[in-house]
Amino acid sequence: MVEKALSAGDVASLLLLRGPEQLRTAKLLKPLSHAHDTALLLAGDAEAVRQAAADGVHIEGSPSTYAEARALLGKDAIIGADCGSSRHLAMTMGELGADYVAFSGLLPARPGSIIGWWSGLFELPGVALDPADEEAARVFLAEGADFIRPDDAMWRDVDSAAAAVRSFNSFIGETS
Numbered sequence: 001m002v003e004k005a006l007s008a009g010d011v012a013s014l015l016l017l018r019g020p021e022q023l024r025t026a027k028l029l030k031p032l033s034h035a036h037d038t039a040l041l042l043a044g045d046a047e048a049v050r051q052a053a054a055d056g057v058h059i060e061g062s063p064s065t066y067a068e069a070r071a072l073l074g075k076d077a078i079i080g081a082d083c084g085s086s087r088h089l090a091m092t093m094g095e096l097g098a099d100y101v102a103f104s105g106l107l108p109a110r111p112g113s114i115i116g117w118w119s120g121l122f123e124l125p126g127v128a129l130d131p132a133d134e135e136a137a138r139v140f141l142a143e144g145a146d147f148i149r150p151d152d153a154m155w156r157d158v159d160s161a162a163a164a165v166r167s168f169n170s171f172i173g174e175t176s
Contacts, residue, residue: 001157001161002014002032002161004158004159004161006165007162008169009165010169012039013039014033015041015149016029016042017043018045022042022045022048026048041055041058042054044058044059046072046073049073050072050073055078056080057069057080059080059081061083061090063093080099080127081093081101082103084105087118090114090118094124100147101127102129103129104129106128107132107136110139112143113140115143116143119143119144119145126146126147127145127148128143128145130149132150134167134171137150137168137171150168
């Protein structure tokens with residue numbers, strides 16, 4: 001299923017959620033993700049990133065968690081931080097050196113969100129982290145989101161995964 005999704009268009013990253021199979025799954029998906037120029041990120045576990053030689057970690061926004069992850073993974077690893085809807089935390093994480101900040105708790109998507117504020121002031125990529133259907137993704141894109149997480153329903157079957165990637169690539173291309 002992942003192969004078909006990655007073959008359907010540009011995918012910036014795969015984010016593997018934390019769980020008992022995260023490390024094993026990461027080791028299986030690493031060659032596939034790299035074959036498609038897709039970063040492999042693990043949620044919340046910098047040690048698993050190191051063990052799997054994945055590309056980076058997605059953490060809850062926290063200066064201490066960021067410092068620990070950076071110390072363990074080094075300067076080349078991708079470290080992104082979920083900042084919820086906190087402007088202050090997003091700026092703090094950006095100043096510390098996060099590679100992206102993610103915003104969550106934004107659904108239903110509406111114009112005038114923190115995404116628009118962030119993209120209007122900062123160059124550091126901003127991610128709409130809530131699983132977005134196409135309608136919400138279009139709002140986030142119009143607000144200036146650099147990356148958008150598709151709705152988790154895309155993983156219900158092989159065809160849905162590929163269709164979601166094609167769909168997002170088509171309307172992102174319309175506005176680029």
